[in-house]
Amino acid sequence: DYMSAIQIPKNGMFFDRQRRSFTRTVAEVLDNIWRIGGERGWYKTDWLWRIRGLMDKLVGGVGLRRGRRSPNHLRAGDPLDFWRVLVADRAAKRLLLYAEMKLPGEAWLQFRIVDNPDGSHTLEQLAAYRPQGLAGRLYWYAVLPFHGIIFKGMVQNLLDYPSAAG
Known part of the structure; x- marks a missing residue:
């Protein structure tokens, strides 16, 4: 399976x-993961995601409002707000996104x-970042405090959010 080779x-x-x-069913949690972004949002501090999307748009990036192809399904190659889906493998219970923001x-x-x-x-949930130069390292440390706010809550909300599968 080539999807498992994409790492x-x-x-x-840098990793977070x-x-x-x-204890929920795997299907319920996968359902929530596969509906992330777009109209559903990011399960935590959507206003911070919108600010990041606006900042990206201001510097010539794709911004947040690309949305997604389908509200319920993801496949490799799909745009997902300012991310690109690299791996969408429900059988392996794995979704991998690559940032297309500036x-x-x-x-x-x-x-x-x-x-x-x-x-x-x-x-x-793994947020991974490969900095380019000093600016990249400064960026990581500047956004790191927000990770505690965004990512901890996002994971918990992915587990708690009502699911169509449940």
Whole structure:
């Protein structure tokens, strides 16, 4: 399966990882992950995502309002606001996005569900960033405080949000 070969680089990277165990069905959580962005929003602090999208548009980027092809389905190659879907593999319980916004570096956002030995499951969200030069490093440290606000709440809300599958 070629989708499993598409991975986030490991060298020269900064990472912000969030993990939460859950008792809901995997289908319910996947349903919420696969509906992220577009009209549904990003499950936490959508106003910060909109500001980031506006900033991107001001510097010639794609901005946030590209939306998505379908409200319920994602596939590799789809635009998703200012991200591009690299991997959308429900069977492997993995969604990998690549940032197309203007950045002093490259960014990825991955959602994965891991099956635990005890039969429970864990939602993992990984924000990864490869800075370019000093500007890239300064950017990472400037946005890092917002990660605590955005990503921790996003993971919890992905688990708590009502799902069409449930």
